[in-house]
Amino acid sequence: MSKSYYIGIDIGGTKILTALADNNGKILNKVKTATQADKGQKFIISNILNSIGDVKKSSSVKKADIKKIGVAVPGPLDFENGLIIKNSNLAWSKVPLVDILESHTKKPVVLENDANAAALAEKYFGAGRDSDNIIYITISTGIGGGIIIDGQIFHGGKGNAGEIGHMTLIPDSDYQCGCGNYGCFEAVASGTAIARRGKKVVKQKRKSLIINYSKGNPELVDAQLVAEAAREGDQEALQIYSLTGRLLGIGIANVVNLFDPEIIVLGGGVMNAEKLFIKDLKESLRQRALDYNLKKLELKKSELGKNAGVVGAIAVSMGDDLYRLT
């Protein structure tokens, strides 16, 4: 009997990661392509199709042995019709990606929200493998999440559950979110929020290394620059990270109280600075999560990092083959 293989594609605003894996989820080959989102939809799609060709080319896998293709993209998605509803990074609206890819590749294509796909990847191939009930939270320029219940992605009624970043954390905040609302979790506790607080330090000319590092230009302040200042003991920067930790702890406590997960997996670029905020995060999590939900709760760092999306796309394409692995 011939072996089955899967292709996973993680489509981001700047790059497309495409991988070929065997039926144990082992990656055999991986290619990275620039998305070139500014060149428009047709161009992006031809880049995706080329990446599928490239990932196959340098392997000995026959086209006939490729069972399915999984695609991870930022939501929201229309699962029933295989549509990307709206994607600000790619400037797409109502793109029938599943139909397009299926007609070109003649293979079944499954679409999934990238944070959900990453959550599934951490469950089967990463930090969440020891439990069937995990929540993955990615903290970067935004905050995204995926909920795994009984080993499967929780999709909700129309497929777009798990938008952890858009729960309201501070109702009277003047930090506006990409969704249009104010005070969303991602608006107040993401890397963008850290940068925004750092920019304020510069604008208000407070005594801080953030000013030195940015040469007084608030536009040059990002979360990483604030982290560098904090690591040098800068009080303003340390306070920004401490506040971020407290807010992250509150958001995570809300999720823990709702879903009672056994493992919370934290990923995203802001986690590179975890030493600056993890103590505050844990403290506010302990304060606000219910005692019986905190018992045996494990907080773990993502094991897959930047590969979580593409491994997730493979996991999604594997379907029932994935559940065989546990």
Ligand SMILES: [Zn+2]
């Ligand atoms: Zn929002």
